[in-house]
Amino acid sequence: MLAGNAGVYIHVPFCARRCAYCDFYSTTARSVPPRFVGALERESRMASDRFDGLDVGTIYIGGGTPSLMDASGMERIIDAVRGSFNVSIDCELTVEVNPGTIDARKLDAYKRAGVNRLSVGVQAAQGRLLSTLGRIHGWDDAARTIDSARACGIDNLSVDLIYAIPGQSADDWRETLDKVVSLDARHVSCYELTLEPGTPMHARYEPVDESISLAMQDDAMRILSEAGIFRYEISNYAKPNYESRHNERYWMRRPYIGLGPGAHGCVGSERFANPSDLDGWLAKIESGKPAWIITETLTRSDAMFETMMLGLRMIKGVDIAAFQREYGAAPLELWESELNGMRRAGWADWDAERIWLTPRGLDVHNAVCLKLSG
Ligand code: SF4
Numbered sequence: 324m325l326a327g328n329a330g331v332y333i334h335v336p337f338c339a340r341r342c343a344y345c346d347f348y349s350t351t352a353r354s355v356p357p358r359f360v361g362a363l364e365r366e367s368r369m370a371s372d373r374f375d376g377l378d379v380g381t382i383y384i385g386g387g388t389p390s391l392m393d394a395s396g397m398e399r400i401i402d403a404v405r406g407s408f409n410v411s412i413d414c415e416l417t418v419e420v421n422p423g424t425i426d427a428r429k430l431d432a433y434k435r436a437g438v439n440r441l442s443v444g445v446q447a448a449q450g451r452l453l454s455t456l457g458r459i460h461g462w463d464d465a466a467r468t469i470d471s472a473r474a475c476g477i478d479n480l481s482v483d484l485i486y487a488i489p490g491q492s493a494d495d496w497r498e499t500l501d502k503v504v505s506l507d508a509r510h511v512s513c514y515e516l517t518l519e520p521g522t523p524m525h526a527r528y529e530p531v532d533e534s535i536s537l538a539m540q541d542d543a544m545r546i547l548s549e550a551g552i553f554r555y556e557i558s559n560y561a562k563p564n565y566e567s568r569h570n571e572r573y574w575m576r577r578p579y580i581g582l583g584p585g586a587h588g589c590v591g592s593e594r595f596a597n598p599s600d601l602d603g604w605l606a607k608i609e610s611g612k613p614a615w616i617i618t619e620t621l622t623r624s625d626a627m628f629e630t631m632m633l634g635l636r637m638i639k640g641v642d643i644a645a646f647q648r649e650y651g652a653a654p655l656e657l658w659e660s661e662l663n664g665m666r667r668a669g670w671a672d673w674d675a676e677r678i679w680l681t682p683r684g685l686d687v688h689n690a691v692c693l694k695l696s697g
Pocket of ligand 1: 337340341346387421
């Protein structure tokens, strides 16, 4: 039996249309082919042979656009994971949903299949910004999706938003936040737009000035916290007890496995990855062989660094006693001079139980990691 409560991530690499900023692995399709669902079922069984006895506490079906999947495909995938692993009764089961690809009937069927949390790709409340991003939906579609989800009994609703979009004013951003609050979302992710090389937006626009994006982040913290939705990670906000349990597993370095093309996993000291290539993945799985390769075997010092790097993304920071139990070493001794320097700079702080980054430290999380890796 592998220790710890694990997560399963399933990547569904199909989208109705490519968004203008996206560099995730996905291909365009109107629906998810049954052949893909069959291959995921086989891969789930292979993973269960490889990771015998893994306890699963969260399942996250992301993409791409998993909501292109019909009800029976969703049911088959969830049943396959349940049949392959010890899935806990209170498993958090999230599906990413893009407005414009789902209706009340499909949502109801997802709910019956066991889905109990949705992450809805709202992104912005203004039609002109949604079209800059190349999204296929409007605000009304997003609001309707959220209302339908709640009507069919899924109230653990997360909303994804993007800020620092070229042409987005401070008022646009505040209006988006206010509208999301009015939808009674339990969880909000606010991602700063990065213009990734190779995307249409990278060719067309200059990045927004850092001072503007930092001011937008401040607005998010203020408006959401006034609504009882508190920042618990660099980009994530939640009402109490609605934090994403799946993502917390990543930040706490718990084991997770990845199914589907382009998915990653990490169990113990080994990192795995499937090829970001649908045909290559299908060919491997259908020939009865796993598609994943071991991409990295972490040393103890890699694992200690990762525990700090990921744990410091969370507002609550790193649990000192848990770190010591796992590695037999104290973080305040391992990084004594770096942490003292960061405390003097106002980036980090600690007490007897935890080490955490201040808001200023969270803004420069990359620089913090560089110091800890040095
Ligand atoms: S829906 Fe998501 S994964 Fe698909 S193209 Fe848009 S941003 Fe990328």
